[in-house]
Amino acid sequence: MNNPQSILVVDDDAEMLKALTFALEKEGYAVTGQPSADSALSSLRGDTPRFDLVITDIAMPGMTGLPFLTALKKAFPAMPVILITAYGDWEQYRNALGEGAFEFLCKPIDKTQLLACVRRALGGEPPAPSATPPWDAF
Amino acid sequence: MSHAAATFTKRITTTYLGALAVLAALAVVGYHLPQAELKYQQTSAAVLNLIDRQDILLERTALLAEHFLKTSDDGQRARLREELEREAREMEEAQTRLHRADPRLAVPAELDRQVHEHIANVRRLLELPSSERTAGHPLSKAIFAQATGRLSDDLESLALAYQRLDAAGIQQLRRTAAGLLAVQLGTLALLGWCVFRPLVRRIQQEHDERLRSERLAVIGTMAAKFAHEIRNPLGSIRLNLDSLRENLAGNHAPALLGSIDSELRRIQRVSSGYLKFARLPKGTYATIALNEWLAQQLQICAAEFAHRRIRLDTQFVPTLPAVRADGAQLWQAMLNIIHNAWEAMPDGGALTIRTAFVRPHVRLEIADTGHGMNEEQSQRLFQPFFSSKKGGTGLGLALTQQIILEHGGRITCASRPGAGTTFCIELPCSKETPVEQPTTSRRPNASDCPGETS
Numbered sequence: 001m002n003n004p005q006s007i008l009v010v011d012d013d014a015e016m017l018k019a020l021t022f023a024l025e026k027e028g029y030a031v032t033g034q035p036s037a038d039s040a041l042s043s044l045r046g047d048t049p050r051f052d053l054v055i056t057d058i059a060m061p062g063m064t065g066l067p068f069l070t071a072l073k074k075a076f077p078a079m080p081v082i083l084i085t086a087y088g089d090w091e092q093y094r095n096a097l098g099e100g101a102f103e104f105l106c107k108p109i110d111k112t113q114l115l116a117c118v119r120r121a122l123g124g125e126p127p128a129p130s131a132t133p134p135w136d137a138f
Numbered sequence: 139m140s141h142a143a144a145t146f147t148k149r150i151t152t153t154y155l156g157a158l159a160v161l162a163a164l165a166v167v168g169y170h171l172p173q174a175e176l177k178y179q180q181t182s183a184a185v186l187n188l189i190d191r192q193d194i195l196l197e198r199t200a201l202l203a204e205h206f207l208k209t210s211d212d213g214q215r216a217r218l219r220e221e222l223e224r225e226a227r228e229m230e231e232a233q234t235r236l237h238r239a240d241p242r243l244a245v246p247a248e249l250d251r252q253v254h255e256h257i258a259n260v261r262r263l264l265e266l267p268s269s270e271r272t273a274g275h276p277l278s279k280a281i282f283a284q285a286t287g288r289l290s291d292d293l294e295s296l297a298l299a300y301q302r303l304d305a306a307g308i309q310q311l312r313r314t315a316a317g318l319l320a321v322q323l324g325t326l327a328l329l330g331w332c333v334f335r336p337l338v339r340r341i342q343q344e345h346d347e348r349l350r351s352e353r354l355a356v357i358g359t360m361a362a363k364f365a366h367e368i369r370n371p372l373g374s375i376r377l378n379l380d381s382l383r384e385n386l387a388g389n390h391a392p393a394l395l396g397s398i399d400s401e402l403r404r405i406q407r408v409s410s411g412y413l414k415f416a417r418l419p420k421g422t423y424a425t426i427a428l429n430e431w432l433a434q435q436l437q438i439c440a441a442e443f444a445h446r447r448i449r450l451d452t453q454f455v456p457t458l459p460a461v462r463a464d465g466a467q468l469w470q471a472m473l474n475i476i477h478n479a480w481e482a483m484p485d486g487g488a489l490t491i492r493t494a495f496v497r498p499h500v501r502l503e504i505a506d507t508g509h510g511m512n513e514e515q516s517q518r519l520f521q522p523f524f525s526s527k528k529g530g531t532g533l534g535l536a537l538t539q540q541i542i543l544e545h546g547g548r549i550t551c552a553s554r555p556g557a558g559t560t561f562c563i564e565l566p567c568s569k570e571t572p573v574e575q576p577t578t579s580r581r582p583n584a585s586d587c588p589g590e591t592s
Contacts, residue, residue: 013370013373013374015370015371015374016370016373016374016377018374019373019374019377019378019381020377022377022378022381023377023380023381026381059366084373086365086366086369086370086373087362087365087366087413091419091420106369107369107370107372107373107376108369108372108373108375108376108377108402108406109373109376109377110376110380111376111377111380111381112380114377
């Protein structure tokens, strides 16, 4: 049996972390959850990336998602990073894509949307074409 | 600085400088008036002194002439002669100076004649041979008569007439000064009216705007917190719900889950609305050729218009200056209006989008043939959290207004029940060269924007 692809999920909201882990594990991924960017960085020490994908929340106590993204991209430029946020903010959206985020998802996330995004990221596909940020109109 | 603020500052500065120039001119005149009065008084004193001196000299020469004829002492006579000659000369000079002292002083010719006759008499007396020098000589009598008679009276009359003229002149000067002071005070009052009144009004407006911004900032913070607090549990509910749906097979389960799903979407829409209104980001402005841009944006919605059986009519003015705008935000503002129009025409209708150039703005009108609104709804249209739609957040048009204001423009709306609604957006032109664009329809009527609600 092939080794499952590994995903690091970072979110300070325990329920969200649990839900993401459950949803991804059901699809056969090996998921590691971390409650903060600092603890996630500690778990990533070393030259070889231990994960195939990182999914991280943006608004977290301590190091927030954007500096975490910058640190990840510096250490492992090829590793895809999906950002999740409760704030649908233009500036964050632009900054995140500018820093090299694979995609920027807005809570609450549709499971289908999440899995499609994860598959694209792990399959080396380009992000979904989107002319507008992922939050809806009034 | 916005265009309106720049115009206001220019107007205030012009008025202020104009009033200052008037005040400065008046101050210069005002400064010279007391000096003029002083000079006037000095001239008057000199003239009166001269007349007085002439009178004294008249009496003195009469007295000296009498002594000159009476005395037999040669030494004394020589001194008197010298004195008489000097005083005759002095009278002559005084009379000349009297003519030049003040242009307003008219010395009567008769008085002139008498003074010169008096001087001539004195000089003739001094030339008399010693045999004719007697106390009762006719020349002595004539000199004495001049000194005590008509010439003396005429000099006194001249002095009195001059004093009257002088008093009237001073009074005139003082009246001018008082008038000038009144004009200065009037100008100051005008300055107050023209400059400080609009200034106070402006300060009041800015104060109100600041209060509004502060209120919005508080709402923004609250909304952001609210959205964050809601979206996190929403996120886990949503994912768990999706996972759960895959594991349920009961008959009603899909319907129930569908209902939960719909409610979750509703909460999501509300929280998105709050968040967008609260955290409108700073725009990224670019020069936009409005006609071309609108045509492209509307093309994306063409299928939706067709699906809703709404005819889209565009009337773009052929030559339209470009605008500076954040395309995404401007489209969001328009989309909110278009969404409302769609909902106001559930059975189909027509949506007309017009552009026009009304210097210095580019005007964009969006008119629907929907059910329209009553006066109260029209007036509260842009008020945050006001909505006449079931399930509406009341933030769509508030956000639209906020976006247009951020662009330095304004938005108004006119609506009547059953007669549709027209939104009018005015945006300042870009400073760049006007953009020539092909027209897609007839030139719109550049009538005034509907102004009922803004």
